[in-house]
Amino acid sequence: MSRLENDRPLLTDRNDEEEEERAYDETEKVHIVRDEDDNERDLEYGVGCGGAPPFSWRKLWLFTGPGFLMSIAFLDPGNLEGDLQAGAVAGYSLLWLLMWATAMGLLVQLLSARLGVATGRHLAELCREEYPTWAGMVLWIMAELALIGSDIQEVIGSAIAIKILTNGILPLWAGVVITALDCFVFLFLENYGIRKLEAVFAVLIATMAVSFAWMFGQAKPSGSELLVGILVPKLSSRTIQKAVGVVGCIIMPHNVFLHSALVQSREVDKRQKYRVQEAINYYTIESTLALFVSFMINLFVTTVFAKGFYNTDLADSIGLVNAGQYLQDKYGGGVFPILYIWGIGLLAAGQSSTITGTYAGQFIMGGFLNFKMKKWVRALITRSCAIVPTIIVALVFDSSEATLDVLNEWLNVLQSIQIPFALIPLLCLVSKEQIMGSFKIGPLYQTIAWLVAALVIMINGYLLLEFFSSEVSGVIYTGFVTLFTASYGAFIVYLIARGINFTPWRVKAESS
Numbered sequence: 001m002s003r004l005e006n007d008r009p010l011l012t013d014r015n016d017e018e019e020e021e022r023a024y025d026e027t028e029k030v031h032i033v034r035d036e037d038d039n040e041r042d043l044e045y046g047v048g049c050g051g052a053p054p055f056s057w058r059k060l061w062l063f064t065g066p067g068f069l070m071s072i073a074f075l076d077p078g079n080l081e082g083d084l085q086a087g088a089v090a091g092y093s094l095l096w097l098l099m100w101a102t103a104m105g106l107l108v109q110l111l112s113a114r115l116g117v118a119t120g121r122h123l124a125e126l127c128r129e130e131y132p133t134w135a136g137m138v139l140w141i142m143a144e145l146a147l148i149g150s151d152i153q154e155v156i157g158s159a160i161a162i163k164i165l166t167n168g169i170l171p172l173w174a175g176v177v178i179t180a181l182d183c184f185v186f187l188f189l190e191n192y193g194i195r196k197l198e199a200v201f202a203v204l205i206a207t208m209a210v211s212f213a214w215m216f217g218q219a220k221p222s223g224s225e226l227l228v229g230i231l232v233p234k235l236s237s238r239t240i241q242k243a244v245g246v247v248g249c250i251i252m253p254h255n256v257f258l259h260s261a262l263v264q265s266r267e268v269d270k271r272q273k274y275r276v277q278e279a280i281n282y283y284t285i286e287s288t289l290a291l292f293v294s295f296m297i298n299l300f301v302t303t304v305f306a307k308g309f310y311n312t313d314l315a316d317s318i319g320l321v322n323a324g325q326y327l328q329d330k331y332g333g334g335v336f337p338i339l340y341i342w343g344i345g346l347l348a349a350g351q352s353s354t355i356t357g358t359y360a361g362q363f364i365m366g367g368f369l370n371f372k373m374k375k376w377v378r379a380l381i382t383r384s385c386a387i388v389p390t391i392i393v394a395l396v397f398d399s400s401e402a403t404l405d406v407l408n409e410w411l412n413v414l415q416s417i418q419i420p421f422a423l424i425p426l427l428c429l430v431s432k433e434q435i436m437g438s439f440k441i442g443p444l445y446q447t448i449a450w451l452v453a454a455l456v457i458m459i460n461g462y463l464l465l466e467f468f469s470s471e472v473s474g475v476i477y478t479g480f481v482t483l484f485t486a487s488y489g490a491f492i493v494y495l496i497a498r499g500i501n502f503t504p505w506r507v508k509a510e511s512s
Helices: 036-045 057-063 066-075 077-090 095-119 123-130 133-165 172-180 182-190 194-219 223-231 240-248 253-265 273-309 320-331 338-369 375-397 401-418 420-430 433-439 443-471 475-500 505-511
Strands: none
Touching: 057 273, 066 077, 066 095, 066 194, 066 253, 066 273, 066 338, 077 133, 077 240, 077 273, 077 320, 077 338, 095 123, 095 223, 095 240, 095 253, 095 273, 095 420, 095 433, 095 443, 123 133, 123 253, 123 338, 123 420, 133 172, 133 253, 133 320, 133 338, 133 375, 133 401, 133 420, 133 475, 172 338, 172 375, 182 194, 182 338, 194 273, 194 320, 194 338, 223 273, 240 443, 253 273, 253 338, 253 420, 273 320, 273 433, 320 338, 338 375, 401 420, 420 433, 420 443, 420 475
């Protein structure tokens, strides 16, 4: 076999693009209404003109949706648990880090959206096309593992919320089964169009915002301490681990794949440069607004637990399972018991994140494997990958809060391991003119993006080192971890090296 054939990716050039899997069919896309000025612009400049039309509120509304679906990953139960633990252990002192971590997450998501708009393909599809078969398969497996780990946390979070809201009548495993049914709700809503699905997510985000803002109002945290926490960076030996956790849980691997696919739900004429630039501009505004909302919700949760439990004996023992009862004991009943307010917000977070997880799973599977399958079949497969192990987890750990917390730590490690396998391909692809054309990012943007990626990867590396040094012992386990670490590092080096000397498959085939 020749070197060229050996490097051949999962998808070669095809003349018939109808055979390829696409994120959205043309009939599913949202039509962007053309203004009269747009028609005159097309007549005057023709195909390929640059620049972007003036701002339009109507168009911003039509482009609004993908960024808010993407922002759900910043509000999933795993993030909420990180928020409450950071507040309880570190008080207000890590709010500045929460803000900057959200900003770093925004940068990564904007790159993902840019990739999807400029190329008309999402990250999973491009990885399939531009990497050799073996590398593409490794990236796919890693993306699936990250998705399963995230989904287990989200489903468990929903199940905990259901247990709270039913006063413990429904056990954890029953909540898991109920949450599993959201797959079919998702399919039902999708039949009515992408805008209807986005409207449901808007309601869920609004539910979270109202619930946690209500808690914020009842807790009455100190305004001056809150402002100092946001503006003045502080770290100590006691809070360093929580600080690392705040940054580590912001960027979710499956969310990087998801956003590049979601932006393709809008109809954008790729022949017109100004149309592509217009879409990028509106998605930038929309994503910024969405992550500002998510930052405020995370801030509400952190400050409520900072006010109630910082410097108390309970600070180190709070988790998702007991947080509601601790809040109830601290702040009392009120007009509406805070326990149920917490439960409603947690349920909205869990349900919305599990549905977006199902959505991301469809894009990841379809993009990497490139086979057409009915949506209900693919959603059922994606859902089952998480639900089956989650039911087992719920049955085994329902009576042990401490064990459930340990499981959560292992799942965080699983997702941390996968982060480079989403970030590195993304940065390599958006930096290449052969892929992005005139919409590739410039040297300054590249430098900032790589610094952010390096920081996130190093922080997650620190988490992994801390975790394995405390959890792994014995010659066999140590040898296994050493072998895994060497393979893991070698693959990361390969991805970076290939990105530096990147030559897309189509260019190699033509030169041959």
